[in-house]
Amino acid sequence: MRWTQTFIHTLRQDPSDAEVVSHRLMTRAALISKVAAGIYNYLPLGLRSMSKLQAIIREEMERAGSAELAMPAIQPAELWQESGRWFEYGPELLRMNDRHERDFCFGPTHEEVITDMVRRTVTSYRQLPVNLFQIQTKFRDEIRPRFGLMRGREFVMKDAYTFHADAEDLDKAYRAMEKAYCRIFERCGLGYTQVEADTGNIGGSESHEFMVLADTGEDAILSCPDCHYGANVEKAEAGPVPSAPDWPLDRSDRPKSVHTPEMRTVEEVATFLGISPAHLIKTLIFETDEDFVAVLIRGDLEVNEIKLKNELGCTHLQLASEAKIEEITGGSQGFSGPVGLEGVRIVSDPSVMALEVAATGANAADAHLIGVEPGRDFEPSMVVEIRLATAGDPCPSCGKDLVEKRGIEVGHIFKLGTKYSEKMDCRFQDADGNDQPMIMGCYGLGVGRTVAAAVEQNHDDKGIIWPLPLAPFEVVLVVLNADKPAVVEAADSLYVQLIEAGIDVLFDDRPERPGVKFNDMDLIGFPVRVVLGGRGLEAGEVEVSLRSDGEKRATPIAQMVPAVQALLVQLRSQ
RNA sequence: CGGGGCGUAGCUCAGUCUGGUAGAGCGCACGGUUCGGGACCGUGAGGCCGGUGGUUCAAGUCCACUCGCCCCGACCA
Numbered sequence: 001m002r003w004t005q006t007f008i009h010t011l012r013q014d015p016s017d018a019e020v021v022s023h024r025l026m027t028r029a030a031l032i033s034k035v036a037a038g039i040y041n042y043l044p045l046g047l048r049s050m051s052k053l054q055a056i057i058r059e060e061m062e063r064a065g066s067a068e069l070a071m072p073a074i075q076p077a078e079l080w081q082e083s084g085r086w087f088e089y090g091p092e093l094l095r096m097n098d099r100h101e102r103d104f105c106f107g108p109t110h111e112e113v114i115t116d117m118v119r120r121t122v123t124s125y126r127q128l129p130v131n132l133f134q135i136q137t138k139f140r141d142e143i144r145p146r147f148g149l150m151r152g153r154e155f156v157m158k159d160a161y162t163f164h165a166d167a168e169d170l171d172k173a174y175r176a177m178e179k180a181y182c183r184i185f186e187r188c189g190l191g192y193t194q195v196e197a198d199t200g201n202i203g204g205s206e207s208h209e210f211m212v213l214a215d216t217g218e219d220a221i222l223s224c225p226d227c228h229y230g231a232n233v234e235k236a237e238a239g240p241v242p243s244a245p246d247w248p249l250d251r252s253d254r255p256k257s258v259h260t261p262e263m264r265t266v267e268e269v270a271t272f273l274g275i276s277p278a279h280l281i282k283t284l285i286f287e288t289d290e291d292f293v294a295v296l297i298r299g300d301l302e303v304n305e306i307k308l309k310n311e312l313g314c315t316h317l318q319l320a321s322e323a324k325i326e327e328i329t330g331g332s333q334g335f336s337g338p339v340g341l342e343g344v345r346i347v348s349d350p351s352v353m354a355l356e357v358a359a360t361g362a363n364a365a366d367a368h369l370i371g372v373e374p375g376r377d378f379e380p381s382m383v384v385e386i387r388l389a390t391a392g393d394p395c396p397s398c399g400k401d402l403v404e405k406r407g408i409e410v411g412h413i414f415k416l417g418t419k420y421s422e423k424m425d426c427r428f429q430d431a432d433g434n435d436q437p438m439i440m441g442c443y444g445l446g447v448g449r450t451v452a453a454a455v456e457q458n459h460d461d462k463g464i465i466w467p468l469p470l471a472p473f474e475v476v477l478v479v480l481n482a483d484k485p486a487v488v489e490a491a492d493s494l495y496v497q498l499i500e501a502g503i504d505v506l507f508d509d510r511p512e513r514p515g516v517k518f519n520d521m522d523l524i525g526f527p528v529r530v531v532l533g534g535r536g537l538e539a540g541e542v543e544v545s546l547r548s549d550g551e552k553r554a555t556p557i558a559q560m561v562p563a564v565q566a567l568l569v570q571l572r573s574q
Numbered sequence: 575c576g577g578g579g580c581g582u583a584g585c586u587c588a589g590u591c592u593g594g595u596a597g598a599g600c601g602c603a604c605g606g607u608u609c610g611g612g613a614c615c616g617u618g619a620g621g622c623c624g625g626u627g628g629u630u631c632a633a634g635u636c637c638a639c640u641c642g643c644c645c646c647g648a649c650c651a
Contacts, residue, residue, distance in 0.1 A: 012600065012612070013586045017644055037643065143575085143648085264651055284650060295650095302650060319649060334651040361651085388650090480610055515611040522611090533610055543610090 001473070002495075003508045006044050010520050020216050022455040023148030025464050029524045031472070038145025038153030042448075045524065048472035049451050050156065054135050056187050056469060057158050057445065064180035065173070066131045066160050071113045073137055077103030079112035083423050088315060094141045106139040111420050111442060114161045118438070119426035125165040128428060128438065131173055133160035135447065149448035150408065150456075151218070160443040163421075165430060170439045174206070174415055177443045181210050181411050184445070189467030189574075190454055193405075195221050195230035197412065198306045206415040210445075211407025212453035219409050222402040224395035233404070234306040236389035237396045241301065244278035247357040255339055255369040255377055257362050264334025266299040269368055273359060276300070281352050281360035281372065283336040285325045285344070288314040292328055296338055296348040296380065297387065298355065304388035308347070311384045329363040337361035338378040339369055348380035349387050408453045409446075416440040464525030465547050468571045473506040475564055476526035478518075480533035482511040491532050494542065494560055498530075501561045503568070522547070528567050530560060546571070 011028040018024040026032045031046030042050055058068065077095070080086035086093075086105075094106040107113065118130055135158045145153045160177065164170040178194070185192040190212050197209040209232055211221055223230035231237070263269045270277045280299030285292055286308070293312065297303050309317045322333050328344055329336045337360035338346050352358070352374055359370045372378075391404035421427065421437040430436055451470060458465045468474060477498060479491035491509070498505040506526065508517055514533070521529055531543040537557075544553045544563050555563045 011585070016580090016586070019645080034643095144645095146644090266650080282650065286649095297650075299650095305649065319651085322651095325651080332651090336651075483609085513609065513611090513613070515609095515613080518611045520612090531610080535610070 001506050003506060003510050006506075008043075008045060008520075008524075010523055018148065020147045020150065020456065021459055022150060022216075022452040025455055025459055025523070026148055026452065029464055032149065038142060038151070040149065040152060040154070040448075045472040046451075049454075049466075049470050050447055052470055052472075053188065053447055053450055054158075056184055057135065057447070060180040060184045060187070061133045061158070061160060063183075064131075064176040066133045066162075066177075066180075068134060069132050070134050070136065071107070071110050071117075073107055073139070074104050075107045075110075075113055077105065079116055079424075080105060083112050083115075083420055085112070092141050092143075094139050107136075108138055108140040109442075109444070110134070110136075110159055111161065111416070111440075112424070115420045115424045115426045115440070118163055119421075119424060122163065122426075122438070123428055125428055125430045128163060128165045129169055129173060130163040131160070132162075133158060133443075147216075147218075147452075149452040152448065155449065156447040158445040158447060162441040162443075163426070163438040164441070165428065165436070165439070167439060170415055170441050174413065174441050177413050177441070178208065181413065181443075181445065185210060185212070185410070185450075188450065188454060188469050189458075190410075190450070191457060192410070193221065193223060193230050193407065195223070195232050195407075196235050197232045198235045198310075205417055208413050209409050210411035210413075212410050212450070212457060213405055213407050214453060214456045215406055216456060217406035217408040219407050221405050221407050222389055222391065222393070223405060224398060224400050225403055226400045227395060227398040229395050229397045229402075231389075233389055234304060236393070236402070238304070238385065238387040238389040239394035239396070241298070241351050241387070244298070244355055245276050247279060248275060249273075249357075249370060251357055252371045255372045257364075257367050257369055259366060260335075260368045261366045263366075263368070269359070270299065273368070273370060275359060275370075279355070279358055281337065281355070281358050281374070283338060283341075283361055285320040285328055285336060287316075287318055287320045287324065288312055289316045290314075292320055292324065292344045294328075294336065294338060294341055294344050294346045295386070296346065296352045298349065298351040301349070301351055302388040302390070303349070303386055307384075307388075308386045311382070311386060312347070329361075331361060331363040331365060331367070335361040335364065335367060337363055337369060337372070338380065339363075339372055341378070345382065346378065346380040347382045347384065347386070348374075350383055350385060351387060353380070353383055408449065408456065410450045410453055411443075411445040413443040414441060416442055459525070462519075463523035466525045466527055468527050468568070471525070471527050473526055474504040474568060475528040475530065476506050476508055476521055476524075477530045478508045478521060478532070480514045480517065480531065482509065484534055487532065487534050487537050490537050490557070494530065494532060494557070497561050498564065501565065503561075503564060527571055528564055530564060532557075 008030045010030050014024050015027045030043050032040045096104050138157050139154050142153050162173040192212045195209050197207045220233045222236045263272050266277045266280050277299040282297050282299050284295045325333050358372045360372050362369045392401050395402050418437040426438050427435050454470050455464050481487045495507045525547050527547050529545050541554045542560050544555045
């Protein structure tokens with residue numbers, strides 16, 4: 001491809017709305033351009049990178065036994081009503097009507113459509129398993145789209161679905177997918193880690209996320225420096241906590257109220273009372289699907305809302321509003337406590353029950369209670385492990401201290417079980433003639449997000465440094481002095497040689513000044529560069545270099561193609 | 575959804591407080607000089623100052639509404 005025949009218009013200045021490196025560079029390098037919040041054009045260069053990733057995905061999915069199909073972007077409401085998600089999904093689901101006022105949505109995922117398709121066709125265990133994937137544009141009306149392709153509203157995703165007669169067979173497919181994902185990210189040259197994940201509202205029994213490690217990642221993960229354990233903080237098991245220091249104040253037969261004007265935070269109250277944050281019982285009022293719950297956690301610890309949600313078995317969970325807190329507790333926010341609290345369930349973390357003496361809010365304005373003894377002064381309706389794990393907690397598999405890292409979630413695989421097959425009546429007859437729901441798995445991989453993650457992980461202050469497999473072009477041929485016919489003629493010939501050698505090359509044939517061309521070449525980040533100018537031509541040489549090291553290798557013109565090929569081989573073997 | 579900010583040339587932004595002929599840099603076009611790491615000189619094109627309504631002799635500037643975009647928050651009291 002010639003530069004003058006494609007559409008590459010780089011930006012000299014940073015776009016005003018780009019925050020993270022990948023968004024900034026992908027915009028400046030003319031890979032993407034914004035159409036609306038969270039909605040982008042994939043420009044020719046960006047599309048090439050996306051296509052290359054898609055080709056890798058296709059190969060690996062097929063290797064893992066999955067067949068490609070394509071499902072519609074627009075889906076009828078009926079299917080979503082059947083699964084119940086029409087009502088559960090909320091405003092993230094983009095809904096629309098056709099001219100007959102029938103309800104549709106733009107698919108954010110395709111469990112409903114594929115389950116419907118499979119149930120119409122598959123009736124016997126002899127037809128199982130089924131393993132299908134698609135690469136498709138999806139839409140999720142995110143609360144706050146940001147970071148370019150990292151959290152867009154419209155995005156390209158590979159999603160696969162499997163259907164099985166039994167759990168062992170699902171496990172087999174799950175392991176194959178796991179392996180396929182590892183191969184995909186390895187082939188892309190990305191540093192990634194696989195972590196245990198929560199299954200979220202989508203449901204299911206086992207789940208892993210694939211995270212590309214990057215400081216700008218939106219997810220916190222805990223991993224073990226020694227063994228292979230890694231988990232999303234939402235999922236990570238919290239180890240035992242060190243017990244609180246000795247209670248520094250007097251003990252009494254019953255809690256004593258103290259005046260704590262405007263002391264709302266744990267820090268403030270602890271300092272004011274002269275106790276440790278670990279002596280406080282933090283009391284949070286949550287709103288669930290049907291009621292309100294008071295949740296107790298030791299003052300120096302945090303609640304894992306995902307664990308709490310799972311323990312409560314609810315789908316909706318959020319902190320109650322200020323007004324509700326006052327209605328329920330009689331005190332304002334920051335002054336809630338379990339003592340004498342009535343009308344709501346009280347859920348406590350074991351860390352609270354382990355306290356001998358504690359302090360907590362008095363459910364009254366500007367007052368806290370001291371000398372509170374869990375079990376004597378209040379009795380929770382439920383004691384469950386709901387603490388958020390943090391760095392320093394012991395690894396569940398080997399006991400070492402876990403460390404926290406940040407990552408970009410690029411893949412997520414689930415064992416769904418029968419959640420959708422039961423609701424949507426997707427059943428089969430087993431060998432004994434019994435009617436059973438199929439057991440399902442689903443496997444997502446963000447295509448745009450993976451490309452963005454690659455940029456996030458591979459760049460310098462000049463621009464992108466593409467890993468070879470995802471580069472829009474593997475090689476760029478740059479002609480300087482494009483006003484001199486002899487140089488142009490020589491460059492044309494080099495271009496033809498590269499094309500004939502089957503090399504993936506972009507020919508920068510623009511009549512631009514050298515500085516402009518060099519800067520664009522660095523910004524876009526083609527892995528291998530071939531530069532020919534008047535000076536070189538006279539010496540019978542071209543300059544071959546790598547984006548990654550910048551070292552210029554003067555090469556006889558006749559040796560250009562083999563020199564480029566050698567560098568490509570070198571890059572491939574890295 | 576709450577808080578904050580911003581919409582002025584293709585891009586990045588001044589000008590708005592204090593109302594009075596629409597600005598800069600980059601980019602673009604033309605001419606010239608340059609030509610191996612974002613050149614220089616000259617000439618020029620390019621704006622319903624996001625939209626609607628109001629105040630005023632007069633609005634990019636003040637007021638109201640509205641649309642769009644960005645940031646923070648929406649979880650630890």
